[in-house]
Amino acid sequence: MVMDLNPAPLREPVVLCVDDDACILASLRRLLRSEPYEVVTAPSAAQALASLRSRPVEVVISDERMPGTSGCELLAEVRQRWPWVGRVILTGHPGHSVMVRGFQAGIDSLIHKPWDDEALKNTIRRLLFGGGRAAAGAMEQEFDIGGEGG
DSSP states (O other), X not given: OOOOOSOOOOOOOEEEEEXXXXXXXXXXHHHHTTSSSEEEEESXXXXXXXXXXXXXXXXXXXXXXXXXXXXXXXHHHHHHHOTTSEEEXXXXXXXXXXXXXXXXXXXXXXXXXXXXXXXXXXXXXXHHHSSOHHHHHGGGSOOOOSGGGO
16 A cells, blocks of 8 residues: 655635725735735625635734724624634724724734835734744634534
8 A cells, every 4th residue: 555645735824805995905915916825805894704704814904994894893703703813904094092992802913004015014924924823723723614603
């Protein structure tokens, strides 16, 4: 009997970017296209949650001000359902209230628009590969596909 000693290839980590502004999502895709992870986008919190239910995601980067559900509300739900997922708020309207809501939502980082490209990339890398929440367990966790738990 011959055994294949080569393990199955690991999948790339996934970073989900959420913003109601298509131009921001396009900018993020361009900025992150050469990074060592897959970038997926969602134009709303509802679509972000659908994506999270259908595939494993290691980091969510969300705009704060979106119609319907704020980024902090989205990331609070992400924290409750997928606590190993890294959470980042990207906002053009920084201030004390956003910081407080972000803290309550359990975000890992708050980044202001316009963002510094290297700072954003370094934040994602830290969460994915630097021992952050996502690095600590997302690759081994099952993802929520709905049902009782989600």
